[in-house]
Amino acid sequence: MSDIRPVLLVIGLFVAALGATMLIPVLVDWAAEGDAARADMLAFLASSVICMTLGAGMAAGAWGRVETITTRQGFLITTASWVTLVIAAALPLALGEGRLSVTDAFFEAMSGLTTTGSTVVTGLDTRPPGFLIWRSMLQWIGGIGVIIMAIAILPFLSVGGMQLFRLESSDKSDKVLPGADDLAASIFTLYVSMTAACFFLYWLFGMSAFDAVNHAMTTVATGGYSTKDSSFAYFVSAGVARGPIDVVAVVFMILGSLPFGLYILALRGKASAIFSDSQVKFFLSAAVVFTAIIAFRIISTLGYDVSGGIRTAAFNIVSIMTGTGYASANYNAWGPFALGFFFCVMFVGGCAGSTSCGLKIFRLQVAFSAVSVYIQKLSHPHRVTVARYNGRAIDESVFRSVLIFFFIYFTIFATVAVALSLFQLDPVTALSAAGTAIANVGPGLGDVVGPAGNFATLPAGAKWILSAAMLLGRLELFTVLVLFVPSFWVR
Template sequence: MIEIRPVLQIVGLFVAVLGITMLLPVLADLIDGSEAARADMRSFLASSLLCTLVGGGLAASAWGRIEALTTRQGFVITTASWLALVIAASVPLYLGEGGLSLTDAFFEAMSGLTTTGSTVVTGLDGRPPGFLLWRSLLQWIGGIGVIIMAIAILPFLSVGGMQLFRLESSDKSDKVLPGADDLAAAVFFLYLALTLLCFTFYWLFGMEAFDAMNHAMTTVATGGYSTKDASFGYFVTDEVARGPLDVVAITFMILGSLPFGLYILTLRGQGRALFQDSQARFFVGAAVLFTAIVAFRIVSSLGYDPVEGTRTAAFNIVSVMTGTGYATTNYNAWGPFAVGFFFCVMFVGGCAGSTSCGLKIFRLQVAFNALSVYIQKLSHPNRVTVARYNGRPLDESVFRSVLSFFFIYFAVFATVAVLLSLFDLDAVTALSSAGTAIANVGPGLGEIVGPAGNFSTLPTGAKWIMAMAMLLGRLELFTVLVLFVPSFWVR
């Protein structure tokens, strides 16, 4: 059996820390001082007390020294901590004056912590600052959590080919989180620095400080929550400010989607690490190609000005590809080609070890390599062909992990889409809702859940299905699904 004490201790600590973090929205509401803010402040205070006591009590009851964690404990901790944090994060949303039901509060918290960005909240422009800040904080916390999970945990769990990203100095035994303290500290300070830099540019180019901080957190986290119902489009209606703000957002969405491990290597003196990485080059090249295709389409067919069209295409392609989910325009109005193209792009995702989502670039590269090797063997059966990734040969375990991930990924997507269609949703809404949930993108397609829509009108059952799909997508599927295998719990 799995020793559960370390699991309870770590999960309890996470919940307690999240409870303490709820004091930040309290401070924002206190500064605002309006009647709505004071009511919101009381809900956050009560939630903070509850979560801190429950989490602290759970950690204290299981307290003890943790020498190392086994792979099986790593699976349990990853899923249990994420689910516990979502439940805790939904408490102030449910208790607050915003009128969110239990389902909506859970959906919003899950969407926030998984950096999906799908929302059921309307009237954002008039919400208390504490409420808006909490949504942004959830995405910021989820973003750094994903990075640490992808760099320090998933490689040791061999999830979907993530074993490619074990640090060279890592212990090769069946233990999780080697050197996690130093790694977490380095990632945290880098993540914080990028957020502050993004905030500075947003503020300098015209955003109010509060809006700039919220959008900086959700941009670097590639989450996409906004303080406005019109999303990022609210800030780019002024022609004077439009260009600079678009460029800032595009830049930091891309920076958030590149491997943070390479940033750390660059800062430690390996200056060419980021530029030599095939995954980073592939990601940037794909973003440029997709932007060129959409820009050509809307300039040639819809009469956009070339500069305007290119900037608009770049923003929305990068936003969807990275899973951020900001929108400056309703790209559903660009016609069937755009709808189909954006539907495909939402699955691509960013790089492994980033805040981004989707299939991940490295898996696409491995899949292309596997296809290339297979074709070469068909044409030259006696030829010895070795597939490589970043100059290193790929063994069969990586191929199996990646191809298995592809199969499960699209099987889960199809299952979720079918389940959503049982609620009488039209095909575009069901398919895009399933895609945006499993790929953690944010807006879907169509009139209901598209960039000009919202998920608030979906049936209750559909929201719960989507919330579970968000968790599966964010935790790389196998991390959750393995817990449902009976033999996992028996040594």
């Protein structure tokens, strides 16, 4: 890499900014009572000073105007900044009252920033408030980072078919658009407004202000961290929520999973852009169908009433499909069919340009189009068939990119599952843990890592493997894998 200065500059600024945000848990713990909160406050204060000092020093050493960022620098900045921020975010978790091990602190921070939601922490109900707010902040920060990465960076790196979403289709250069800062500002304003609205509704319908703040951040970010060991089940009893809190969660999980670029177009007077987008229609239709299937199952076999069954099914399906990972019920008890169904749904994901994860809806659409075109060519060899997405012809490079993404995605999933089985994990735990990590969902299936379980009991080696899988899944695989190709480093 001929010029690594922009990389160091960006990473340094990110670390310093993250260090500054650690002052928020400091203030939260300072306002609380008890020795645990005081110990936690000191850990966040020390971590803040360390991160701001190191980050500012790195940025100062690489200071200078950056006109643009090349594709090569874009790949390196994306992966290196994410890993560096995870290390920085883990620092107060290891130094604080909880005294998490290095492995557990790294796992928890990785799960937070990638908005996965898997956790190794128990006793959340009694943890210091600064610790809880920090976990939620990590997911909120990770969510906005994912949106900006998906809209302003990945399309220009042509990762996994994301070139479909270039803001300017006529741009053929290898530079990230200079106007990305304006786009980021618009997205940030929208993201904050959506979080504030979610907080207000949670608070209005019965959550405490503290719980509402935490859950608003992790709902809009489709992250799933909760302030309660029982997750959202704390606010729901026997399928009946305390007011419409579960409905609010479903609405904002869906909003967080729709393309933020379309929201910006809607605010600029093109409201029809959201409802005419094929990706949005596919996503909403899939959510309705999946909910109907599970609702019918639990109403007919488990004795749920119609209203409670629909609400319970909708909440848990949307939570898993969007990768949020909240649980309002232990769906492990719903039988083999439900477990298999949830396992498949966790890979679906939301829309491109959202906080959601998984394969993404547009890739499923492109894959279906590829299969359809292939079948039509088999039956009519001389017929000219053009696959389309949102009314536009799909370029051959997009087909190839998406299909390769599918192949690599499930190859990595299988590899992670096999690697986890080496730690004597049962098949359900190994498969679901691998799936939930690569799809950034949160809870897996079974008694160990399921909605009623926790990742704390997994061996340290398994946690490091899952941390790597979370990063790969969140950064769309190739953003990380390209760094291991020797030719990448040769100009």
